[in-house]
Every structure is written in C-alpha cells, then in structure tokens.
Amino acid sequence: xxxxxxxxxxxxxxxxxxxxxxxxxxxxxxxxxxxxxxxxxxxxxxxxxxxxxxxxxxxxxxxxxxxxxxxxxxxxxxxxxxxxxxxxxxxxxxxxxxxxxxxxxxxxxxxxxxxxxxxxxxxxxxxxxxxxxxxxxxxxxxxxxxxxxxxxxxxxxxxxxxxxxxxxxxxxxxxxxxxxxxxxxxxxxxxxxxxxxxxxxxxxxxxxxxxxxxxxxxxxxxxxxxxxxxxxxxxxxxxxxxxxxxxxxxxxxxxxxxxxxxxxxxxxxxxxxxxxxx
Ligand code: NI
Numbered sequence: 556x557x558x559x560x561x562x563x564x565x566x567x568x569x570x571x572x573x574x575x576x577x578x579x580x581x582x583x584x585x586x587x588x589x590x591x592x593x594x595x596x597x598x599x600x601x602x603x604x605x606x607x608x609x610x611x612x613x614x615x616x617x618x619x620x621x622x623x624x625x626x627x628x629x630x631x632x633x634x635x636x637x638x639x640x641x642x643x644x645x646x647x648x649x650x651x652x653x654x655x656x657x658x659x660x661x662x663x664x665x666x667x668x669x670x671x672x673x674x675x676x677x678x679x680x681x682x683x684x685x686x687x688x689x690x691x692x693x694x695x696x697x698x699x700x701x702x703x704x705x706x707x708x709x710x711x712x713x714x715x716x717x718x719x720x721x722x723x724x725x726x727x728x729x730x731x732x733x734x735x736x737x738x739x740x741x742x743x744x745x746x747x748x749x750x751x752x753x754x755x756x757x758x759x760x761x762x763x764x765x766x767x768x769x770x771x772x773x774x775x776x777x778x779x780x781x782x783x784x785x786x787x788x789x790x791x792x793x794x795x796x797x798x799x800x801x802x803x804x805x806x807x808x809x810x811x812x813x814x815x816x817x818x819x820x821x822x823x824x825x826x827x828x829x830x831x832x833x
Contacts, residue, residue, distance in 0.1 A: 569765030601626035613649035622652035654691025690714035740773035
C-alpha cells in the first residue's frame with residue numbers, strides 16, 4: 556500500500572466484493588469508498604474461484620489488494636493443484652495474505668468435517684509461512700481449538716483474527732501471541748454484548764477495522780448490504796468508544812493495516828511478533 560498519503564485515510568482490511576452481490580455496482584462501490592477516504596480495500600477469497608476473482612479485481616482496481624485461500628465452510632482438503640495456484644498467487648504484488656482460512660463450528664456440527672476444517676486450516680498456515688505471507692483467520696464458535704492450533708502449528712505465523720468474537724481474556728492472549736484483531740459492524744449493534752467494552756480496554760496497536768462486506772453492516776445500515784465505505788461508520792463508533800479523535804483512530808488503524816499487509820515491512824513484523832511471544 557503506497558506511502559504518499561496523509562495518515563488520516565482508512566483501509567477496509569476485509570471485504571468480499573468479488574461476488575454477485577456487487578455485480579451491478581462494484582466499481583461504484585469502490586468509488587464511494589474513495590469518496591469518504593477509504594483508500595484501500597483488502598478483498599478475500601473463500602475458495603479457489605473467488606480467490607482467482609479477487610486477484611483479477613486487484614489487477615483492475617488500484618485501491619484493491621487481496622488475500623487468497625479456502626474458507627472453513629468449504630471444508631475441503633487442498634489438492635496439489637490448489638497449493639500450486641496459491642504459491643503462484645503469493646508472488647503477485649497485490650496479494651498480501653493467505654485467507655480467508657480458519658474454523659467454523661457454528662455452521663459445521665459434523666465431527667469428521669470439523670476435523671477436515673482443522674486439516675485444511677493447518678495446511679494453509681504452513682503454506683503461509685513458506686510463502687512469507689500473513690494469514691486472515693475466521694473463527695466462529697471454535698475459540699478453544701483455534702488457540703490450541705495457533706499455539707502449536709501457528710507459532711511462526713502472523714496475521715489477524717478477523718471479526719473477533721471472543722472474550723477479553725482471549726483477546727489479551729492473542730495480542731500476547733502477536734496477532735491482530737479485526738473489528739467489524741457488530742461492535743455498533745445494540746446487542747453487541749461485551750465487544751464494545753473489550754475494544755475500549757484493548758490497546759489500539761493491533762486493531763484492524765474491516766467491513767466483511769457484503770455481510771454485517773454497521774449501524775445505521777444494519778440489515779442492508781454492507782460495502783467498504785461503511786468502514787467509516789465503524790471507525791467513528793470505535794473512536795467514540797476509545798474517547799479519541801477520528802483522525803487519531805484512522806492514523807493508528809491505518810498504520811496497523813500497513814504494518815501487517817505491506818510486503819516491505821512483512822519480515823520486520825515477523826521479527827516483532829516473535830519478540831512479543833518470547
Ligand atoms: Ni469474511
């Protein structure tokens with residue numbers, strides 16, 4: 556992500572705008588984001604086809620970077636061809652992460668398919684390490700297994716737990732292990748439970764802002780299609796929770812996004828992450 560801007564702009568660090576929900580107005584949605592100073596969007600694939608679409612979109616749109624990977628809800632095992640394609644994409648200048656990968660025990664109840672999710676997740680953690688890319692992790696109702704895997708297989712990985720939904724204690728543990736936490740629209744919901752309080756108590760240096768478009772629209776758009784411009788509403792809400800200015804919140808979270816996803820600082824981040832863990 557280029558350097559030549561003021562630090563007041565925002566980055567939507569997690570979106571899915573390659574899919575059919577945006578077929579009618581994808582380029583307009585990117586322009587609407589730019590108009591409210593959301594300068595970059597990181598779009599994530601959730602299978603091989605959407606990963607390919609994400610790479611193409613990043614080639615067409617200067618503001619779009621992307622992650623490639625297989626989402627746990629697909630619960631497939633990687634074929635040698637998939638691994639080859641991921642390795643090839645990893646060399647692409649606009650590919651900044653392996654993701655969206657992880658565990659989803661909310662939608663998946665079958666023990667065998669859950670085991671397959673874990674296998675697919677661990678294999679992609681392994682690939683990300685070999686390819687020197689951070690990972691973007693989906694964790695829904697799988698907090699225990701996620702922490703176990705990150706402490707065993709994920710010790711040398713870096714990345715973000717996207718749409719964080721765990722406890723304050725889990726957040727602290729993940730920060731100690733060097734992970735970033737992604738905060739999305741649900742932080743603005745009236746039934747958000749503990750999330751606003753967790754965000755209020757956490758240091759800002761490992762927080763990323765994300766929309767997860769087209770899902771999880773923040774207030775006042777809840778129930779409608781989400782889009783990258785709305786990361787601004789999340790930023791406004793979080794700056795109020797933290798009692799800091801919008802500009803300061805934007806500068807810090809944008810710096811975090813660039814520290815994690817900027818290829819030139821990636822090796823430095825890995826070193827810092829390791830120091831945090833020791
Ligand atoms: Ni997502």
